[in-house]
Amino acid sequence: MTSATSSAHVGAGGGDLPGRDAQSGFALGLPPRPALLSRRAWLALIALIIVFGLGVPFATLVVPETSALHLSAYAMTITGKFMCYAIAALALDLVWGYCGILSLGHALFFALGGYAIGMYLMRAIGHEGKYGSDLPDFMVFLDWHQLPWYWQGTQHLGYALLLVVLVPAVVAWVFGFFTFRSRVKGVYLSIITQAMTFAAMLLFYRNETGFGGNNGFTDFKRIGGFPITHPGTRTAVLLITFAVLILAFLGARAIVTSKLGRVVTAVRDGETRLMFLGYSPLAYKLFVWTVSAVLCGIAGALYVPQVGIINPGEMSPGNSIEMAIWVAVGGRGTLIGPIIGAFAVNGAKSFFTANFPEYWLFFLGLIFVLVPLLLPNGIMGLIELMTRKRNRS
């Protein structure tokens, strides 16, 4: 929160001038602010929204289960999962693609969001747990007699949603403040973010931490009063995920096309130069970093009700690095690319783990090696290359 206000403050000091000049018809040679989306992109987006928004409820609720057009529970889970990954990839692209911070710890924010909503889902089980207690099963198992203080209030969905935003935000802000302030950057920062998520994973594996230890949270029964496995509920969650993905994309696009976004890009391209120009990169970095973490947390919160489980494995360093490869495959700094990348890589993962489980790691490893070597700008770079070639010929 502080980051937003302070960055606005710095922005007012450093970036307001050109805007006022533009109003008085006096340009400083700054390119005009690009449109949020081109006309064609808007049309495509609206078409997608209509097709998805109407198609999914139709295919799950109306089409009979025997029909080939019926969207099975499995297909819905997969789609929902991929969209959550896409939101996370978008969040990572915001910091990596636009601010040059390669975070290898975003799985932590993803999992924190998941745990926040998971607390609500555990409370919503009520007396239907194995032990029929008010407390979540794992607490009964640990012989705890009352909820730890940080579980207070989590029975309210609204409060849990607030936690989904606040917890990753606070963690990211504090961590970011200390690392950015001491100007840790590049690979060092990546390593430290990785260590952060590793440490958190170890912490969450402990039973005493109060988040279910190894097993995490599972066996959810209902969300917001609706049974969680009911097709109607699932469809609603899927549509919400879709909506969040679209909004996140538009929001991220709004950030990167804004003046603040230009400064952030400048941090990526030449932080020292930017400092010589009188900007303090700290606030900009913190802002983007925190927004990205929150977005990632929201993705995690949407992920958990759909897959029905959250455990500390979700914040393993390996998961964080996989997120980075979604972005790299799709194309850094394009926003749309990471979404494509998340779908492509995870689609391949589902295919491989179902058909050739032992070769998946080879394939993933090869993507990691070959994409930076051969496709430095990812799929989006490839598309751009091809369109340019077509235009030339």
Added chain:
Amino acid sequence: MALVLFAGAPLAAFALSPADVAPLAGDDFDAKSAAIDKLIANHDKESMAVLKALSDDSALATDSGAVLLQDGDTAKDAVTGKTVAAGDAQPVTLNNLLRSKVAGALSGLQLDSPDRATREAAITSLLQNPDPSIKPLVDAARAKETDPALKKRLDTLWAMTALHDTDPAKRLEAVQLVAARHDLDMNELLRPLVAKKPDGTFVEADDRVRAAAQSGIDELDAIQRRSQIAGTLFAGLSLGSVLLLAALGLAITYGLIGVINMAHGEFLMIGAYATYVVQNLFQRFAPGAFDWYPLLAVPASFAAAGLVGIVLERLVLKHLYGRPLETLLTTFGVSLILIQATRMLFGAQNVQVVNPAWMSGGVTVLPNLILPYNRLAILAFSLIVVGIAWAVLTKTRLGLFVRAVTQNRRMAACVGVKTARVDSYAFAFGAGIAGLGGCALSQIGNVGPDLGQSYIIDSFMAVVLGGVGQLAGTVIGGFGLGLVSKAIEPFWGAVLAKIAVLVLIVLFIQKRPQGMFALKGRSAEA
């Protein structure tokens, strides 16, 4: 005691009276205990026979209170020695306390054996479990013992049994002897002497005895503290030496090429598996020389990891210089491939690497501190490796080039250093050192495909802590990290210690950002 002996005397042939053994047939364990004490005090042939029978469960009790000694199919009355029918006699039941008492008594009875080895064995077993009831036996043995070494140990044994003697002078002597043993187990014997009864008076009435016990306890506590500190120190150094081996190569390659190699942990793994292969070859072809397999395993692990390193550098990393973040991802991919390949070659299970005989066991430094030879060997090994790395970097032509390129790549290239080749060699060297680390790790831990993963983050932290490009920094970083982790562990546990170390490192960066992170020379950024 004399009374018992006296009472037994009229029976002449049979020293036992029915009243002596009757409690054994009963259900009251306190009474049984007293009866056993009596048997021990008697220490004649018949009593011994009863004790022996008790210890091997061949003592039977009849309803009338007689005790029978079973011998195969026949049974003899313990008191009269007559053969009787076992009838409905039930085995005498003993609890654990009584069992150890009987066992102690039997050892005690061996104290007057003419054979020195038997006596020594008896003393050793009694020292572990001294029961005051054997005091008469020890008294007798002490008077007779002539061997000075055994006599000394008997004194200790006597002291342990005499702590509750009725004579304060004897108690004092006993306490002093017990305290002089400097054995931490003696704490248990001394503590009750300084305790208070519920009514506020001391259990031990004599001031001098109490003072002696207290000073004995204090001394033992001091020993315990010392050995705990020494133990923590050693554990920290041992962890540090492993981290050092892992971090050394990392620091060299990072300083030189600016590449954080996420596959570095897998070079450790390759080194460990190379050791495993060499060990298997020795087992197969030269079992006689098995103890010397590390001599071959060390160069083999260096070569294997170095080879993979140079291939990786030539094929992949060379094309990514100047793009550190992507290199990070690429090397992570390489690590995935290496792990999966190892899994398919050697199986997903851990493999067994056996210590050579000279590395198993340990040296006892303090009563409760044993330093295992394998950890000592690794500590020494890591210092040797640091020495070699230092020599290579400062005394050889390659080292000169490596330092030159690290300081200023362009300038080095201008004066004719083939920087690309230096990169390759240095990378291979760093990977080889990691391989050596793997060889060392195989001697103290599990060897499995995931071996590298568990050390990689810690060794990064060691590099971060120590700074880049300086050997001394890495040494301090490695040992510092090891010591700090092990120092925190006893208080907070391993997990919280890890988290605390991370927080400490982040805070440390606040204090010394430039000193630790600035690359000298070519680090000026765009």
